[in-house]
Amino acid sequence: MYDQEKIKPYSTRGKKGEQVEAMFDSIAHSYDLLNHTLSLGIDRLWRRRAINSLKKYNPQNILDVATGTGDFAVLAVKKLHPAALSGVDISEGMLEVGRKKVEKLGLSDIITLSKDDCMNLSFADNTFDAVTVAYGVRNFESLDRGLKEMLRVTKPGGRLVIIELTTPQSFPMKQLFGLYSHIFLPAIGRSISRDSRAYSYLPATMQAFPHGPQMKSILERAGYRNVRFHYSFLGINTFYEAEK
Numbered sequence: 393m394y395d396q397e398k399i400k401p402y403s404t405r406g407k408k409g410e411q412v413e414a415m416f417d418s419i420a421h422s423y424d425l426l427n428h429t430l431s432l433g434i435d436r437l438w439r440r441r442a443i444n445s446l447k448k449y450n451p452q453n454i455l456d457v458a459t460g461t462g463d464f465a466v467l468a469v470k471k472l473h474p475a476a477l478s479g480v481d482i483s484e485g486m487l488e489v490g491r492k493k494v495e496k497l498g499l500s501d502i503i504t505l506s507k508d509d510c511m512n513l514s515f516a517d518n519t520f521d522a523v524t525v526a527y528g529v530r531n532f533e534s535l536d537r538g539l540k541e542m543l544r545v546t547k548p549g550g551r552l553v554i555i556e557l558t559t560p561q562s563f564p565m566k567q568l569f570g571l572y573s574h575i576f577l578p579a580i581g582r583s584i585s586r587d588s589r590a591y592s593y594l595p596a597t598m599q600a601f602p603h604g605p606q607m608k609s610i611l612e613r614a615g616y617r618n619v620r621f622h623y624s625f626l627g628i629n630t631f632y633e634a635e636k
Contacts, residue, residue: 394535394602396535396597396600397532398600399597401415402415402589407533408531409482409509412482413482416460416481416486417484417485417486418485419590421489421585423489424463424489426581426591434625438625438631439464439467440471442464442526442631443467443471443472446468446472446551449522449551450472451474451520451522451550452476453474453475453478453519454468454474454476454478455480455519455523455542456477456523456524457480457524457538458527458528458531459481460486461493462479462489462493462503463526465477465479465490465494465505466494466499466503468524469499469503474521475502477502478503478504478505478506478515478520479503479505479506480505480513481505481507482507482508482509487506490505491505511534511537513545517544518545518546518547518548519545519547520545520546520547521546522546522550523542523545523552524552525553525554526555527555530556535602539610543636546636547636550635551633551635551636552633552634552635553632555629556603556607556630558598558601558604558627558628558629559628560627561627562626562627565626573594577591577594578592581594603630604621604630607621607632611632611634616635617636618635619632619633620633
């Protein structure tokens, strides 16, 4: 078990997946505003970069895991023009916000958002040309199991793209980000979402989550090939790509 799998939003008892579901249900109404506010809008840039890395592969059937309110899914359709994109999440509250967004944009014929657990995906083997996860893998109840499930539903030669927040390791960003994530982030989260525990959970999982070379090794053990990663924005964001 990895350290971040031991961290739960509300209680040390019970399953992490159930608590993560309840947490995102509770903050779904304010999630987009909080995300963009707390990242100063930079999360949009990171998402675009991740999606652009898939352009040369021209994926026509895409799975977006931990799709949340569908921001990444919508951007992927606009940039990559696939025939179909399936977005899955364990939080019905987040998905409901996402469905309204997709319908408003007229993308319901391409994007399908449904409740599904990445520990046991409902799709057949070798279904998708590409699988994406934006800021969701640290919430997996079992990282190894989630990665293997995503590998299972990916076509041979298909692509995996993950972007995840990480804690900077170098002075002075490590110290500055520590102040931001442990003091500023929970305070703003509490004022907007009224769930301070959700935004205390976030920096705790960021600090505990394996990143860089360690995450590369985890992906390789799960069965992925040609795994690469790079840090951006002084180590706050990490991008991973791999092939089945």
